[in-house]
Amino acid sequence: MLKENTDQASLLEGFVTQPAHQANKFSEANIWLNTPLWGILTEGAERHPTKTAVADATGDLSYQALLLAADEIAAGLQQAGLVAGDRVVFQISNSLTFAKVFFALQRAGLVPVLALPAHGIAEISHFVKLAGAKAYFGANLDNDGKALQIADALSCEFAQQLSHLYIAGEAGQYAGLPQGDESQFAPATPDPDHPALFLVSGGTTGLPKLIPRTHNDYRFNIASCAAASEFTRDEVYLAVLPAAHNFTLGCPGLLGALHVGGKVIFTANPSPDYCFAAIEQHQVTATALVPALAQLWTAAKEWESADTVSLRVMQVGGSKLAYSDALKVQQAFPGALQQVFGMAEGLIACTRLNDDEQLIATKQGRPVSEWDEVLIVNGEGQPAALGEEGELLTRGPYTLRGYYRAPEHNQRAFTQDGFYRSGDRAMLDANGYIVVTGRIKDVVNRAGECIATDELEEHLLMHPNVAQVAVVAVPDPHLGEKIGVALVKRGLAPTLQDLRSFLKQQGLAAFKLPDELHLVPSLPKTAVGKIDKKRVPGPDGSPWMSAAI
Ligand code: OOB
Numbered sequence: 001m002l003k004e005n006t007d008q009a010s011l012l013e014g015f016v017t018q019p020a021h022q023a024n025k026f027s028e029a030n031i032w033l034n035t036p037l038w039g040i041l042t043e044g045a046e047r048h049p050t051k052t053a054v055a056d057a058t059g060d061l062s063y064q065a066l067l068l069a070a071d072e073i074a075a076g077l078q079q080a081g082l083v084a085g086d087r088v089v090f091q092i093s094n095s096l097t098f099a100k101v102f103f104a105l106q107r108a109g110l111v112p113v114l115a116l117p118a119h120g121i122a123e124i125s126h127f128v129k130l131a132g133a134k135a136y137f138g139a140n141l142d143n144d145g146k147a148l149q150i151a152d153a154l155s156c157e158f159a160q161q162l163s164h165l166y167i168a169g170e171a172g173q174y175a176g177l178p179q180g181d182e183s184q185f186a187p188a189t190p191d192p193d194h195p196a197l198f199l200v201s202g203g204t205t206g207l208p209k210l211i212p213r214t215h216n217d218y219r220f221n222i223a224s225c226a227a228a229s230e231f232t233r234d235e236v237y238l239a240v241l242p243a244a245h246n247f248t249l250g251c252p253g254l255l256g257a258l259h260v261g262g263k264v265i266f267t268a269n270p271s272p273d274y275c276f277a278a279i280e281q282h283q284v285t286a287t288a289l290v291p292a293l294a295q296l297w298t299a300a301k302e303w304e305s306a307d308t309v310s311l312r313v314m315q316v317g318g319s320k321l322a323y324s325d326a327l328k329v330q331q332a333f334p335g336a337l338q339q340v341f342g343m344a345e346g347l348i349a350c351t352r353l354n355d356d357e358q359l360i361a362t363k364q365g366r367p368v369s370e371w372d373e374v375l376i377v378n379g380e381g382q383p384a385a386l387g388e389e390g391e392l393l394t395r396g397p398y399t400l401r402g403y404y405r406a407p408e409h410n411q412r413a414f415t416q417d418g419f420y421r422s423g424d425r426a427m428l429d430a431n432g433y434i435v436v437t438g439r440i441k442d443v444v445n446r447a448g449e450c451i452a453t454d455e456l457e458e459h460l461l462m463h464p465n466v467a468q469v470a471v472v473a474v475p476d477p478h479l480g481e482k483i484g485v486a487l488v489k490r491g492l493a494p495t496l497q498d499l500r501s502f503l504k505q506q507g508l509a510a511f512k513l514p515d516e517l518h519l520v521p522s523l524p525k526t527a528v529g530k531i532d533k534k535r536v537p538g539p540d541g542s543p544w545m546s547a548a549i
Helices: 008-012 020-028 039-047 063-081 096-107 121-130 148-157 215-228 244-248 253-259 272-282 291-300 322-331 357-362 409-414 453-459 496-505
Strands: 050-058 059-062 086-092 111-114 135-140 164-168 195-200 210-215 236-241 262-265 288-289 313-317 337-343 346-349 373-376 390-395 421-427 433-440 443-446 449-452 466-476 481-491 514-519
Touching: 020 195, 020 215, 020 443, 039 215, 039 253, 050 096, 050 253, 050 433, 059 063, 059 096, 063 096, 063 346, 086 096, 086 121, 096 111, 096 135, 096 164, 096 262, 111 121, 121 148, 121 195, 121 210, 135 148, 148 164, 148 496, 164 496, 195 433, 195 453, 210 215, 215 244, 215 253, 236 253, 236 272, 244 253, 244 337, 253 262, 262 272, 272 291, 288 291, 288 357, 291 313, 291 322, 313 322, 322 337, 322 357, 346 421, 409 421, 421 453, 433 453, 449 453, 453 481, 496 514
Parallel strands: 050 262, 086 111, 086 135, 111 195, 135 164, 236 262, 236 288, 288 313, 313 337, 443 481, 481 514
Antiparallel strands: 050 059, 195 210, 337 346, 373 390, 390 421, 421 433, 443 449, 466 481
């Protein structure tokens, strides 16, 4: 009999479940399968044991070998005293180790908080505290020592609570990957309605929140995304963005590729020269990128000679892909672009592979499941008319009902009837396709006129000398806020006057024209590579915008 965490009740405190009638409905409709997340691996190992499941530059593992490696680690974790239900902060970069440890945790019933490699001690320590974690798993695979520094800091701050610190790769004074006797190992049989993992929220304000994802909801998320992207057993998925991010992990991502019996190639190097070579070598069929990376890959097609025709799905999401960039992606990677609008909180929408090119270039997609509910509401909270902009609210079988241990925030983030308020400004068309037009709060309030920064960014990106751009609200004593443009140039640097006349020619109202221009060599990015407006520097080098969005 497996040891259970005696403190289960307190670990579940602050976890908001789906209401019973909804949960029953999802189970009866067979969209919640009531199986553990680790079933993805064991089912694969039964069906095609010798097929390659995962690979990186160091080697590869079949489904059977990955299961064995995971079970050995899981046995080691159990023997070290960790018990089902315990929380583990997991911070491993894209590698075979990611897959081995991820499945080991699932097999042992341990619940990972999926930290991103870019997270520092402030975020990691916050996750340890909030989740009540007993263990930290870091990776020092390229020997940069960052994981060791985090482990040092954690062992001081959480001497009592954090009883297990593991480092994959050069482990210094810490334990390496545990190895137990797999023949003595019995996998955990978790309640499928309990969290299988915690994703971290992607917002750029404050510390990230924890998003519980249950076995049932996440397996449904993965299967629905795999179906929407038409994943098959021949899929070769390149994990480029951090594997711990929802997009790469399960939309359909690496778990989606394993779910259908495909293969996953991990790389921690997103540069086009490296990735194009990997695409050619492994005949990669699918990958997921943020717009800034898609832009880089598209530009590189002009000089990189590697053959990328095997790539049939290039998912782009995480932030708005400008129309002008979408057209360039379509030209450089014919037939491959799929826009994805998603969130760690749940809802995933995407364009479908047989949608027409123009639709794919202009819309962010429709929900992956018929069970997703999407509502657009106006400022008064009333449903908006078709084609009218408003805030996007959503509810469904894989969308959270509450952030973990955040009752006050949940009051604001959810409606009375359980819809998640995304904070995204969007509109719907008659076919249920979503067009995202920005963040509700991402506006410049210039002398009482509200200017949506996204609209302005779209227009600026059409200028031939603009490579990347962020429009920010800059504090101003007279206007309240004025319009600042931080810009990465392409070729000749445009002047503020050039930009203003260009925008005027496009018919933009005078009050929407930028007040200040700041040329920058690059724009700051979040942990997953989205442009991070909060940190965009002004001319004096300090953050430019007035209030966090
Ligand atoms: C993905 O997840 P998160 O949690 O890092 O960020 C979610 C937020 C959304 O609320 C929205 O504001 C923005 O990122 N977003 C987009 C977008 N996709 C995400 N905004 C405009 N256009 C898009 N296509 O970013 C994520 C998770 C799973 C799949 C894809 C993306």
